[in-house]
Amino acid sequence: MSAFSIIVAADQASGIGLNGGLPWRLRKDMAFFAKVTSTVPATTTTTTTDSSSDIQRVNACIMGRRTWESIPAKFRPLVNRFNIIVSRDPHYLDDKPEKNNPMVALATSFQSALELAETYQRPRPATASTSPSGSAILIERVFLIGGGQLYAEGVQSTACQHIFLTRIHTTVECDAFFPAIKESDYTLLPSKDAHSFLQNYVQDSIEEGTIMEGAYQYEYTVYSRI
Numbered sequence: 001m002s003a004f005s006i007i008v009a010a011d012q013a014s015g016i017g018l019n020g021g022l023p024w025r026l027r028k029d030m031a032f033f034a035k036v037t038s039t040v041p042a043t044t045t046t047t048t049t050d051s052s053s054d055i056q057r058v059n060a061c062i063m064g065r066r067t068w069e070s071i072p073a074k075f076r077p078l079v080n081r082f083n084i085i086v087s088r089d090p091h092y093l094d095d096k097p098e099k100n101n102p103m104v105a106l107a108t109s110f111q112s113a114l115e116l117a118e119t120y121q122r123p124r125p126a127t128a129s130t131s132p133s134g135s136a137i138l139i140e141r142v143f144l145i146g147g148g149q150l151y152a153e154g155v156q157s158t159a160c161q162h163i164f165l166t167r168i169h170t171t172v173e174c175d176a177f178f179p180a181i182k183e184s185d186y187t188l189l190p191s192k193d194a195h196s197f198l199q200n201y202v203q204d205s206i207e208e209g210t211i212m213e214g215a216y217q218y219e220y221t222v223y224s225r226i
């Protein structure tokens, strides 16, 4: 099963959604989301199986069906990312325009979404490979991007390495929530460590400290599995 990280924006009461969408519109946080989920790690070594320019290295975003439907049609599928939609309905995509999009896939459970992602990852040494050998896509990092139901499952998984939580310093009306983060499972990085970690992770500068946007104040935090 693939290691993965969670990315989420939540208010002080762990609220994440309202009426099938985000309760806020935070332009800079959305740019942060796109940066974190799109950035693929720099290539360090060259191999005969992935050096060629016909293989696209991308990250995967796993999301629940409701989260998929919440993304504005013009931003869907998330560009330059492999989109895995989780729905118990195996025919969910049958009548959708994304049905034959090579960057979109359906999984009927979170576990099978992780397994699907793994089949597109670089084969690990001494591991039997079931990768589609002819695939033009190589998945690097795997993100769980929501929503509440899948986050509840994801935080419990020992395969969850990091939680990138944009903490919004207010409480607004919400009907979807992020689960409690157990202190016995994750450690909240001190703010300076979180900032360094994020800049290294995306190989770019990230705004530090409290960000103000309209009526909102928020900060980028990082939890790391113990």
Ligand code: FOL
Pocket: 007, 008, 009, 022, 029, 030, 031, 032, 033, 034, 067, 070, 071, 072, 075, 078, 079, 145, 146, 165, 166
């Ligand atoms: N994590 C964080 N930090 N903030 C979020 O708003 C967030 N949202 C989701 C998951 N994790 C998050 C789920 N909801 C788009 C819309 C909703 C959404 C996730 C992504 C979306 O349209 N993304 C575009 C950017 C569009 C823009 O630039 O305005 C993308 O390309 O990522």
